Amino acid sequence: DAGVTQSPTHLIKTRGQQVTLRxxxxxxxxTVSWYQQAxxxxxxxxxxxxxxxxxxxxxxxxxxxxxxxxxxxxxxNVNALxxxxxxxxxxxxxxxxxxxxxxxxxxxxxxx
Amino acid sequence: AQxxxxxxxxxxxxxxxxxxxxxxxxxxxxxxxxxxxQSPGQGLQLLLKYFSGDTLVQGIKGFEAExxxxxxxxxxxxxxxxxxxxxxxxxxxxxxxxxxKVTFGIGTKLQVIP
Numbered sequence: 001d002a003g004v005t006q007s008p009t010h011l012i013k014t015r016g017q018q019v020t021l022r023x024x025x026x027x028x029x030x031t032v033s034w035y036q037q038a039x040x041x042x043x044x045x046x047x048x049x050x051x052x053x054x055x056x057x058x059x060x061x062x063x064x065x066x067x068x069x070x071x072x073x074x075x076x077n078v079n080a081l082x083x084x085x086x087x088x089x090x091x092x093x094x095x096x097x098x099x100x101x102x103x104x105x106x107x108x109x110x111x112x
Numbered sequence: 113a114q115x116x117x118x119x120x121x122x123x124x125x126x127x128x129x130x131x132x133x134x135x136x137x138x139x140x141x142x143x144x145x146x147x148x149x150q151s152p153g154q155g156l157q158l159l160l161k162y163f164s165g166d167t168l169v170q171g172i173k174g175f176e177a178e179x180x181x182x183x184x185x186x187x188x189x190x191x192x193x194x195x196x197x198x199x200x201x202x203x204x205x206x207x208x209x210x211x212x213k214v215t216f217g218i219g220t221k222l223q224v225i226p
Contacts, residue, residue, distance in 0.1 A: 042202050043216045100158065105154060
């Protein structure tokens with residue numbers, strides 16, 4: 001049983017560019033959450049998707065947007081990249097109504 | 113708003129020694145509490161969780177944690193640390209039902225010396 005997978009593993013972009021990160025949830029899971037983990041910090045909640053809609057959102061600007069597909073996979077899009085967007089982006093999946101999230105290995109984004 | 117405090121940023125213990133990592137939370141109702149471990153360059157692995165019932169919970173890799181409502185704490189313990197336990201440990205709080213939003217602490221980095 002594959003766990004949560006994310007792609008790509010690493011990504012380097014320049015300021016002002018746009019980036020798309022991808023996540024496939026654990027088999028049987030229908031809810032996907034995204035977190036940003038800056039160096040030396042704990043993960044910060046960005047948003048959560050269920051039934052292809054954003055259900056909850058953390059304190060992140062509108063430059064951060066997402067999408068969930070019918071097969072429950074998800075994308076995180078970040079526009080107009082800033083140096084401060086450099087971080088490890090973690091995807092977590094869960095089952096609606098259950099309370100444990102399972103995390104993927106993350107995508108390391110570097111903005112130059 | 114929910115919050116988590118991990119007062120120890122960095123802890124060093126000798127291999128074979130006991131370990132206790134501290135975690136305090138702030139939440140208005142009964143929280144859902146988690147401990148995750150993160151090895152360098154890796155994602156988060158769930159060690160254990162508390163939802164209700166017995167306040168002492170057992171997890172993987174020989175870890176346990178105790179929920180103390182009166183102290184708003186959920187400390188992680190291990191009786192004998194192994195070199196492979198060196199990693200970063202995150203305490204997190206969530207809440208029941210609906211759409212789960214989890215708030216993490218800043219993490220405690222554990223170093224194990226021979």
